[in-house]
Amino acid sequence: MKILICVLTLAVVAQGAPAPEPHYAFPNIIDIRCKKNGDKNFAKGTTTIAAGSMTDFQANQAIFYSGPALAYMAKVPAGKTAVTWGGSGQVWFKIYEEKPTVSNNALSWTSYTAQKIPSKIAVATPSGEYLLRAEHTAVHLANQLNGAQFYVSCAQITVTGSGAGTPGPLVSFFGACKNADPGIKYNINAPVKNPTDYVPPGPPVWTG
Numbered sequence: 218m219k220i221l222i223c224v225l226t227l228a229v230v231a232q233g234a235p236a237p238e239p240h241y242a243f244p245n246i247i248d249i250r251c252k253k254n255g256d257k258n259f260a261k262g263t264t265t266i267a268a269g270s271m272t273d274f275q276a277n278q279a280i281f282y283s284g285p286a287l288a289y290m291a292k293v294p295a296g297k298t299a300v301t302w303g304g305s306g307q308v309w310f311k312i313y314e315e316k317p318t319v320s321n322n323a324l325s326w327t328s329y330t331a332q333k334i335p336s337k338i339a340v341a342t343p344s345g346e347y348l349l350r351a352e353h354t355a356v357h358l359a360n361q362l363n364g365a366q367f368y369v370s371c372a373q374i375t376v377t378g379s380g381a382g383t384p385g386p387l388v389s390f391f392g393a394c395k396n397a398d399p400g401i402k403y404n405i406n407a408p409v410k411n412p413t414d415y416v417p418p419g420p421p422v423w424t425g
């Protein structure tokens with residue numbers, strides 16, 4: 218489903234629900250792209266965002282598990298619109314990933330207890346309609362296989378500007394990660410010394 222939510226000064230037509238968010242976990246992650254019915258129940262329009270702008274995707278409740286916040290975009294194919302396209306195929310590129318910090322030999326993420334996931338639309342992003350996807354990967358149970366939890370939602374946007382970049386690498390949902398990937402199966406209780414000990418799931422960030 219999609220509802221109208223606010224992200225700081227930006228109103229985004231988004232997939233979401235006013236009730237507490239469901240989560241998805243391996244192997245039952247068919248709805249991991251834009252959550253349940255995200256490819257069927259479309260909002261009525263898009264919100265315009267200039268390339269180079271910062272956005273915040275606002276959840277309807279605070280993030281209450283440890284793990285990284287991520288953001289992806291997918292350009293709507295020719296002949297379709299963001300209002301009628303569900304984001305299928307190898308079309309998604311990452312625009313943001315949250316890095317952890319280390320304190321007392323433990324990892325932490327600033328998104329914990331936050332209610333917004335930030336991202337930047339790169340200046341080089343070509344104009345057109347896109348889906349903007351926010352994800353929080355909760356790793357509090359990720360020491361066991363299939364223990365990671367995914368909280369996701371998508372927004373329908375129109376990007377303006379003169380960008381001529383080639384976003385990538387492109388991935389699909391699902392398919393962007395596997396249940397044994399380092400950022401998906403991870404023991405958050407193990408002592409660490411370097412924040413790079415944790416590798417966020419998915420491809421590298423495209424910055425333009």
